[in-house]
Amino acid sequence: MILDPVDLRLLEHLQKNGQATAQELGEVLHLSASQAGRRRQKLEETGVIHHYAARLDPAKLGLSVQAFVQVQLDRHGAEHGASFARLLKTRPEITSAWTMTGEADYLLRVYCPDLASLNRLIHEVLLANPVVSRVHSQIVMDQPKADAPLPLG
Incomplete structure (x- = not known):
C-alpha cells in the first residue's frame, strides 16, 4: 500500500x-x-x-520493577525455539520478547512488582527451562x- 502525506499525518496523529x-x-x-474516517478505515x-x-x-499498578532479560538457549532448532516461545506466552510479566542476533537468543521486557x-x-521459570543455558538481566x-511513535517522515 502506498501512503500519501495525508495518510502519514493521520497515522502520526493516531x-x-x-x-x-x-x-x-x-x-x-x-x-x-467522513473522508478522514474512510482513510482510517x-x-x-x-x-x-x-x-x-x-x-x-506500571508504577500505579504496583509494577515497580522493569527489567530487560537476555536469554541464551543451550540448544537450537525449531522444536526448542517453539517450546521457549510457548513458555513466553504463559508469563504475563514478560510483556514483549524479541529474537536477537549476537550472544543472546532472546531479549525480554519484564515488569514485576x-x-x-x-x-x-x-531462577524458577527461565533458568529452570531445560533449553535455557544463560540469563542476563538489567x-x-x-x-x-x-x-515513542514510529518515525513516519
Missing part, C-alpha cells in the same frame, strides 16, 4: 491519540469527517493499523525517553 474521532481527524487533516483494513490499546502506568518476583521469574533505573 499514534498520539488512538481515540481520535473522525471529526477530530478531519480537523487535523483539513478533510471532512482503509488503513485498518489493510493492516497498517492493526490494533488500538491504552497505555497504562518487586525484585523477589523478578528473581523467581529468572534492571531499568529510569526511562528518559518513553516509548
Whole structure:
C-alpha cells in the first residue's frame, strides 16, 4: 500500500491519540469527517493499523520493577525455539520478547512488582527451562525517553 502525506499525518496523529474521532481527524487533516474516517478505515483494513490499546502506568499498578532479560538457549532448532516461545506466552510479566542476533537468543521486557518476583521469574521459570543455558538481566533505573511513535517522515 502506498501512503500519501495525508495518510502519514493521520497515522502520526493516531499514534498520539488512538481515540481520535473522525471529526477530530478531519480537523487535523483539513478533510471532512467522513473522508478522514474512510482513510482510517482503509488503513485498518489493510493492516497498517492493526490494533488500538491504552497505555497504562506500571508504577500505579504496583509494577515497580522493569527489567530487560537476555536469554541464551543451550540448544537450537525449531522444536526448542517453539517450546521457549510457548513458555513466553504463559508469563504475563514478560510483556514483549524479541529474537536477537549476537550472544543472546532472546531479549525480554519484564515488569514485576518487586525484585523477589523478578528473581523467581529468572531462577524458577527461565533458568529452570531445560533449553535455557544463560540469563542476563538489567534492571531499568529510569526511562528518559518513553516509548515513542514510529518515525513516519
